[in-house]
Amino acid sequence: MMKKMMISPVSFILSFLLIIFFSSHAAAQDFWPSDYSAPQGPAGYSSKKSGNITVDDFVFSGLGVAGNTSNVFKAAVTPAFVQQFPGVNGLGVSLVRADIAPGGVIPLHAHPRATEIILLVEGTVVAGFISTANDPYIKTLKKGDIMVFPKGLLHFIVNSAPSNALIFASFSSDNPGAQILDNALFAKNFPSELIAASTLLDVAEVKRLKGVFGGSG
Ligand SMILES: *[C@@H]1O[C@H](CO)[C@@H](O)[C@H](O)[C@H]1NC(C)=O
Ligand SMILES: *[C@@H]1O[C@H](CO)[C@@H](O)[C@H](O)[C@H]1NC(C)=O
Numbered sequence: 001m002m003k004k005m006m007i008s009p010v011s012f013i014l015s016f017l018l019i020i021f022f023s024s025h026a027a028a029q030d031f032w033p034s035d036y037s038a039p040q041g042p043a044g045y046s047s048k049k050s051g052n053i054t055v056d057d058f059v060f061s062g063l064g065v066a067g068n069t070s071n072v073f074k075a076a077v078t079p080a081f082v083q084q085f086p087g088v089n090g091l092g093v094s095l096v097r098a099d100i101a102p103g104g105v106i107p108l109h110a111h112p113r114a115t116e117i118i119l120l121v122e123g124t125v126v127a128g129f130i131s132t133a134n135d136p137y138i139k140t141l142k143k144g145d146i147m148v149f150p151k152g153l154l155h156f157i158v159n160s161a162p163s164n165a166l167i168f169a170s171f172s173s174d175n176p177g178a179q180i181l182d183n184a185l186f187a188k189n190f191p192s193e194l195i196a197a198s199t200l201l202d203v204a205e206v207k208r209l210k211g212v213f214g215g216s217g
Helices: 009-025 181-186 192-199 203-213
Strands: 075-080 094-100 105-110 116-122 125-130 136-141 146-149 155-158 165-171
Touching: 075 105, 094 105, 105 181, 181 192, 181 203, 192 203
Parallel strands: none
Antiparallel strands: 075 094, 094 165, 105 155, 116 146, 116 165, 125 136, 125 155
């Protein structure tokens, strides 16, 4: 005996409504390129209107050029975060280029909103992160190696080789944020006595580092 294929009226109506829902919303949910002219809300940039979105919102050409490493860290980071690259807005990804001169360093820092994966394209570096159990995970990377820095953990990259290092790094956020330990302590006006009290460093050493990083107080 043949079994009759039956579709109940309720499931027919539900399927119909689902099709209507998804087809009418699909286009609007594909992407949200940042509208830099509109005010930012707690969720970040609002989206450009569809009439103003072009392929150029999804292409960023700034990472082909080495950054300027004439600074105290002998390193430069060129970001393609949501602030520079409209197309990644709301998509949860972004990328940077890092150039590190011989003897240079990407200093100890953390990204509060993203896990990071680095790819060493040129050079040899020592890279590492520190877990919340205070264990250091450190490795010498060779050209072609990749390493992942878990979200929120302090990490660093040192170029101890005699050649330049070139790194591309991707993030699990369009807006990873970065807190650089030296800059957080020594680049602004966090009172030196409070830094000394909260880190157990000497006030004299705190003031010396404030001189290096441009801080006061
Ligand atoms: C498109 O961008 C222009 C220039 O920023 C602006 O004047 C216009 O209102 C925008 N159109 C839409 C539909 O948002
Ligand atoms: C690199 O930065 C240094 C220090 O800010 C500056 O003096 C120099 O002109 C810059 N070089 C280039 C090529 O922009």
